[in-house]
Amino acid sequence: MSFFRVEDLGISFGGVRAVDAVSFEVNQGEVYTIIGPNGAGKTTIFNLIGLLYPASSGTICFEGRTLNGLAPHRVAQLGIARTFQNIELFEHATVLQNLLIGRHRHRSTSLWQEMAFLPAVRRAELAQREAVEKVIDFLELAHYRDGLVAGLPYGVRKVIELGRALATEPRLLLLDEPSSGLNPEETNEMAFWIEDIQKELGITVLMVEHDMNLVSRVSDRVLALNEGRSIAQGTPAEVQSHPAVIEAYLGGSD
Amino acid sequence: MRGRGILGGGGLVNQFLQLLLAGVAQGCVYALVALGFVLIYKATETVNFAQGDLMMLGAFFALTGSTTLGLPYWLTIVFALAVMAVFGMLAERLVLRPVLGYPAFTVVMVTIGMGYILRGVVTMIPGWGTDTYTFATPFADAVIRLGAVVLAVQQLAVIGMTAALCLALYLFFRYAKLGVAMQATSQNQLAAYYMGIPVRRVNMLIWGLSAAVATFAGILLAPVTFVHSNMGFIGLKAFPAAVVGGFGSVPGSIVGGLIIGVVESLAGYYLPEGFKDVAAYVVVLIVLMVRPSGIFGETARKKV
Amino acid sequence: MRFIFKTDYRQDIRLFRHAGYVFWYGLLGVVLVAAPFVLSEYVISQLHFVCIYSIVGFGLMLLVGFTGQISLGHAAFLAVGAYTEALLQGAGMPLWVSLPSAALLSAAAGIIIGIPALRLKGIYLAIATLAFNVIVEEIITRWEGLTGGNGGKHVKPAELFGFTFDSDVSFYFLCLSLTVLSCLMLINLLRSPTGRAFVAIRDSEISASCMGVNLAKYKTMSFALSAALTGVGGALYAHKITFISPEQFTLLASIELVTIVIIGGIGSLHGAVFGAAFIIVLPQVISVAKDYLPSGAAGISGLQAIVFGVLLVAFIIFEPMGIYGRWLKVRTWFELFPFYRQGMFRRQKSYMKSERLR
Numbered sequence: 065m066s067f068f069r070v071e072d073l074g075i076s077f078g079g080v081r082a083v084d085a086v087s088f089e090v091n092q093g094e095v096y097t098i099i100g101p102n103g104a105g106k107t108t109i110f111n112l113i114g115l116l117y118p119a120s121s122g123t124i125c126f127e128g129r130t131l132n133g134l135a136p137h138r139v140a141q142l143g144i145a146r147t148f149q150n151i152e153l154f155e156h157a158t159v160l161q162n163l164l165i166g167r168h169r170h171r172s173t174s175l176w177q178e179m180a181f182l183p184a185v186r187r188a189e190l191a192q193r194e195a196v197e198k199v200i201d202f203l204e205l206a207h208y209r210d211g212l213v214a215g216l217p218y219g220v221r222k223v224i225e226l227g228r229a230l231a232t233e234p235r236l237l238l239l240d241e242p243s244s245g246l247n248p249e250e251t252n253e254m255a256f257w258i259e260d261i262q263k264e265l266g267i268t269v270l271m272v273e274h275d276m277n278l279v280s281r282v283s284d285r286v287l288a289l290n291e292g293r294s295i296a297q298g299t300p301a302e303v304q305s306h307p308a309v310i311e312a313y314l315g316g317s318d
Numbered sequence: 319m320r321g322r323g324i325l326g327g328g329g330l331v332n333q334f335l336q337l338l339l340a341g342v343a344q345g346c347v348y349a350l351v352a353l354g355f356v357l358i359y360k361a362t363e364t365v366n367f368a369q370g371d372l373m374m375l376g377a378f379f380a381l382t383g384s385t386t387l388g389l390p391y392w393l394t395i396v397f398a399l400a401v402m403a404v405f406g407m408l409a410e411r412l413v414l415r416p417v418l419g420y421p422a423f424t425v426v427m428v429t430i431g432m433g434y435i436l437r438g439v440v441t442m443i444p445g446w447g448t449d450t451y452t453f454a455t456p457f458a459d460a461v462i463r464l465g466a467v468v469l470a471v472q473q474l475a476v477i478g479m480t481a482a483l484c485l486a487l488y489l490f491f492r493y494a495k496l497g498v499a500m501q502a503t504s505q506n507q508l509a510a511y512y513m514g515i516p517v518r519r520v521n522m523l524i525w526g527l528s529a530a531v532a533t534f535a536g537i538l539l540a541p542v543t544f545v546h547s548n549m550g551f552i553g554l555k556a557f558p559a560a561v562v563g564g565f566g567s568v569p570g571s572i573v574g575g576l577i578i579g580v581v582e583s584l585a586g587y588y589l590p591e592g593f594k595d596v597a598a599y600v601v602v603l604i605v606l607m608v609r610p611s612g613i614f615g616e617t618a619r620k621k622v
Numbered sequence: 623m624r625f626i627f628k629t630d631y632r633q634d635i636r637l638f639r640h641a642g643y644v645f646w647y648g649l650l651g652v653v654l655v656a657a658p659f660v661l662s663e664y665v666i667s668q669l670h671f672v673c674i675y676s677i678v679g680f681g682l683m684l685l686v687g688f689t690g691q692i693s694l695g696h697a698a699f700l701a702v703g704a705y706t707e708a709l710l711q712g713a714g715m716p717l718w719v720s721l722p723s724a725a726l727l728s729a730a731a732g733i734i735i736g737i738p739a740l741r742l743k744g745i746y747l748a749i750a751t752l753a754f755n756v757i758v759e760e761i762i763t764r765w766e767g768l769t770g771g772n773g774g775k776h777v778k779p780a781e782l783f784g785f786t787f788d789s790d791v792s793f794y795f796l797c798l799s800l801t802v803l804s805c806l807m808l809i810n811l812l813r814s815p816t817g818r819a820f821v822a823i824r825d826s827e828i829s830a831s832c833m834g835v836n837l838a839k840y841k842t843m844s845f846a847l848s849a850a851l852t853g854v855g856g857a858l859y860a861h862k863i864t865f866i867s868p869e870q871f872t873l874l875a876s877i878e879l880v881t882i883v884i885i886g887g888i889g890s891l892h893g894a895v896f897g898a899a900f901i902i903v904l905p906q907v908i909s910v911a912k913d914y915l916p917s918g919a920a921g922i923s924g925l926q927a928i929v930f931g932v933l934l935v936a937f938i939i940f941e942p943m944g945i946y947g948r949w950l951k952v953r954t955w956f957e958l959f960p961f962y963r964q965g966m967f968r969r970q971k972s973y974m975k976s977e978r979l980r
Contacts, residue, residue, distance in 0.1 A: 136831045140832055148829065153826070155825055155826075161818060165819070173814065179811055181813070190635075422744055424938055432931065435935070439928060441924030561745070592760055599754075607738060610741040612746075
């Protein structure tokens with residue numbers, strides 16, 4: 065049984081095959097990256113895995129369980145967390161609250177208990193808080209803890225989003241372009257964090273990324289897409305030197 | 319009209335046709351108010367809850383035009399449209415522009431507040447007040463007989479004038495430079511801005527246009543329901559019309575208005591008392607259950 | 623400005639953040655308990671309304687302010703609560719049966735309207751709730767056997783364990799205790815996972831769902847809770863007015879309820895109370911002001927509509943955070959004196975953050 069497997073995945077938007085028969089497998093503990101030029105269907109694959117769109121064909125399996133047909137929130141509850149390309153944080157809440165929402169799948173109290181704020185809720189809240197503080201320590205966010213997200217710089221928000229995904233204690237983490245919008249220094253930091261997430265926390269990472277430096281630095285294996293189809297797979301070096309990939313990137317159409 | 323049992327089989331068909339005609343005529347008014355909503359919504363993503371009240375105000379200006387100023391019917395229309403177009407632009411500039419970019423619901427509340435103000439102000443103006451006025455038209459009570467079918471000229475005129483306005487608007491949006499600019503603005507504000515279209519001024523003009531369309535609806539409605547300060551509540555029926563058609567679709571608003579008008583007219587006759595008033599809302603709930611974004615609406619999907 | 627040095631996670635989930643809160647809320651409690659013995663009957667009677675509208679305001683705030691859903695149909699839930707209470711009370715049920723029933727039935731109505739809300743957004747949801755309001759109003763009007771139709775229905779005073787709330791003071795304490803209770807319930811919810819899930823849905827549905835929040839469940843829950851609170855408000859309203867008829871629960875009533883949360887300050891429980899007080903005080907102020915106006919401005923109904931409209935528009939333009947926002951600014955001004963600067967609370971407008979795809 066493989067850890068995470070996508071088989072023959074496909075979807076069309078208005079007649080265009082955005083993703084066409086894509087298959088790949090992610091092993092537990094590795095960093096697996098999907099690369100490809102703009103419009104290759106990378107983010108669409110993430111949205112398919114997150115069940116935000118219904119796949120028109122193919123299956124998605126996580127730890128032996130088929131995800132297709134589940135409600136989107138079940139994906140998170142099974143242990144898959146994700147970040148977004150353009151940051152989807154809860155803007156009018158504090159950083160702490162954002163991370164606490166990440167703990168949602170570990171909720172143990174019922175509505176009625178919460179209305180009365182019984183000791184059980186208090187205990188659960190303290191436990192959640194401790195778990196969140198671990199993430200805050202890990203990503204060095206202590207400084208921003210009580211600030212509203214809306215006022216924070218882009219780079220910080222990107223890290224907060226990573227933190228929120230980590231707060232769910234995922235077994236598989238989907239990162240959608242973790243370096244987009246970051247300066248080289250921040251990108252460098254992001255690379256360190258991805259390495260730490262893989263090595264210290266032991267979380268498997270599936271990533272979509274543009275920055276080839278980052279990709280070759282952190283990835284164990286790479287999948288290259290073009291126009292919704294997979295064109296190459298292997299180690300970062302293998303994929304980068306693959307003729308089909310070079311052609312896709314240099315735009316040698318036909 | 320209500321002699322249901324007395325009429326024979328041919329009478330039933332006749333009855334149905336007359337109800338249909340009345341429904342279409344009423345639907346035209348809904349359609350025009352709905353069209354006003356949609357124009358503003360497309361351009362500014364604002365839902366204008368004061369649209370019905372703009373219509374009411376327009377009807378009052380028309381009333382003033384025909385009684386106080388003694389203008390003939392056609393000039394009255396021109397007069398009221400012109401005044402209200404200016405009024406719509408002023409409203410945009412003074413009330414709506416400061417809240418541009420606020421959350422949609424906040425802006426909705428602004429327009430609701432504006433509706434309150436308009437209704438209040440109208441009751442305080444000498445000569446308008448809280449009274450009900452009749453509005454004279456050249457069509458009066460004339461009828462056309464086609465065999466057994468009796469058609470009220472009034473209703474035919476409403477339908478004809480609505481069709482004419484729709485044609486004019488279609489030509490305007492298709493060929494006039496300003497109309498094309500308005501379309502561009504409604505499709506992508508930022509891109510339109512980069513292309514050198516003065517987006518704010520265009521928005522202002524759209525408010526003017528929308529107020530004028532509402533006024534037109536008010537003038538068509540005035541002979542039927544008379545002119546009074548609460549006639550704007552008909553806007554609350556035009557909402558379902560706009561939603562049924564798909565908020566943001568101009569043809570949709572016309573179709574939606576006609577659907578609501580006809581359903582209401584038929585429900586008022588064939589169903590027990592009470593259904594007429596809620597027909598519009600039942601229709602909108604059914605449509606929303608089946609198609610959450612209306613008949614012509616596009617299902618927008620947020621990009622992540 | 624007070625700086626709190628936190629040494630314990632417990633400090634962040636406390637009901638009262640620091641000693642100052644305990645003092646001021648304690649004082650407020652004392653004042654509220656003492657009020658009926660000091661104030662005139664008229665003022666107490668107005669305080670009943672403030673309490674009732676506060677409860678409704680809490681309900682609406684939960685839905686609009688914290689879950690980000692729109693409702694233009696809350697008068698329908700108010701009606702469900704009011705009529706349930708009136709009917710059960712009329713059938714001789716005590717308050718401990720009728721009030722929870724009013725809440726439950728309203729919650730059920732909330733779930734019914736919550737179901738289409740799962741697929742609808744923004745204006746479509748507003749219209750659906752509006753339609754729901756009109757239909758409920760029509761049902762009440764037509765179901766004469768049950769509701770008395772347009773003729774209305776008389777409501778007896780509330781009764782609990784043999785005690786009748788027929789005096790102003792006893793009814794005041796009934797309203798006050800229910801207001802405090804519902805407020806505490808909401809505060810508790812908002813500092814626990816459910817409340818956070820609501821806020822998450824408000825700020826980004828897509829992201830909430832990716833964090834494992836079941837959108838359908840929580841939206842329905844929010845509608846149900848909101849409706850239940852409104853239903854409780856409606857039950858009290860029925861006792862207060864002692865006579866209910868369909869025209870009290872029209873669309874205009876719904877709009878008035880929404881203005882409570884908008885004028886009070888969206889996204890804060892304080893705002894609901896401020897808004898409720900405002901909506902009760904406003905007509906009084908207008909009728910007093912009328913005496914000083916020239917007799918030409920006679921149309922009192924028109925004047926009220928204008929003032930109401932102008933205030934609504936002015937608040938949104940000049941004080942989008944409502945009365946509560948203004949209060950925060952004043953408080954900060956005093957705390958920081960003389961260092962308060964303009965623009966401290968300025969918020970960024972998000973120009974055309976459109977979710978339309980074109």
